[in-house]
Amino acid sequence: MKTITTMYFSPTGASRKIANGIAGGIAGTGTFEQKTIDLTKPQAREKTYEFRSNDILVIGYPVYGGRVPAVLQNVLCGLKGTATPAVLAAVYGNRDYEDALLEGQDLLAEGGFTVLAAGAFIGEHSYSAKVGAGRPDAEDLQAAEGLGIKAAEKISAGDYLEVAVKGNRPYKDPMPDMPFTPKITETCTGCGLCAENCPMQVISRENPTQINTGCILCSACVKLCPQQAKYWDAEPILKIKQMLETKFVERKEPEIFI
Ligand SMILES: Cc1cc2nc3c(=O)[nH]c(=O)nc-3n(C[C@H](O)[C@H](O)[C@H](O)COP(=O)(O)O)c2cc1C
CATH class of the missing domain: 3.40.50.360 (Flavodoxin domain)
Known part of the structure; x- marks a missing residue:
């Protein structure tokens, strides 16, 4: 089979x-x-x-x-x-x-x-x-x-x-190094969901505010936090976000190659 x-x-x-x-x-x-x-x-x-x-x-x-x-x-x-x-x-x-x-x-x-x-x-x-x-x-x-x-x-x-x-x-040049990590607000309950699901396992389980080197900026922790306690404050990421929200909101459609 x-x-x-x-x-x-x-x-x-x-x-x-x-x-x-x-x-x-x-x-x-x-x-x-x-x-x-x-x-x-x-x-x-x-x-x-x-x-x-x-x-x-x-x-x-x-x-x-x-x-x-x-x-x-x-x-x-x-x-x-x-x-x-x-x-x-x-x-x-x-x-x-x-x-x-x-x-x-x-x-x-x-x-x-x-x-x-x-x-x-x-x-x-x-x-x-x-x-x-x-x-x-x-x-x-x-x-x-x-x-x-x-x-x-x-x-x-x-x-x-x-x-x-x-x-x-x-191919396009690799992305430049962006040594940033998400910030965390006081609404964090320390549930550990972010640490558990981090694809790079760089978030401390005991203290999720502590992020070790190796973050790939994937936003998994930001998007999955039930308290919305994680956010980006690094200027280059905020600029990217603003550029995207200004220029790339119009719906694109899937492209199929067969
Ligand atoms: C570091 C990084 C770079 C990205 N670069 C691009 C990009 O070049 N073009 C784009 O349209 N989206 C880009 N994105 C957005 C992701 O491709 C998009 O959100 C995707 O749906 C995430 O997939 P996932 O939900 O499987 O993680 C980028 C996201 C990250 C975190």
Whole structure:
């Protein structure tokens, strides 16, 4: 039996929803075994994964600075395929995804995968609830499912040709170092949810106001805090937020490559 493996790195949940939508589309076309690997968890990023030629890999990640998030680049590069078909989703915050799909496709190709279908989808922006607000929504999830169905058709027809995705080589320059961390208000109850869910495990469990080096500015803690006790006050991030809320609120639609 073929196995569909759904992998995602998804600090604020948008990429997870899209990857699950795509996998659901594929799964609806036949009988498959299904597995999920959440690369948001640091331990999951340290394991090695091998895939057979009759497996199907679905993978979703957020776009960071028009690229694959730096923390994920080695992980993608280390996946071992055997001419394994893969479906790729880059999820961006309604600004642009630039080279994130092409880079993901290249990294997977190095490991022996053929990306035969891909999509760029929109998720609420990590730094603003007004940019890409409420995305992915029902229409986005339908588009994700549709991509899965089309990918499944290609696979069952034996059409294992690499799909051409948008993007340029050399890729966009990496994002500059931004050594900031979210601030915390007195409404923090010390529940530890942020520490538990931090993809980099840099928040102290005993004292969540203490953040060690290695924060990737993903906003997982800011968005999941039930008290809304976490916030950004670093000037460069506030400027990005303002720029996004001025220039990138108009709805963008998913782009499908098949
Ligand atoms: C460090 C960082 C860089 C980002 N860069 C971009 C970008 O270049 N373009 C864009 O549209 N959104 C960008 N975003 C927004 C995320 O791609 C978007 O919010 C995505 O939905 C987050 O996915 P997740 O919910 O799976 O974490 C960035 C977010 C972060 C944290």
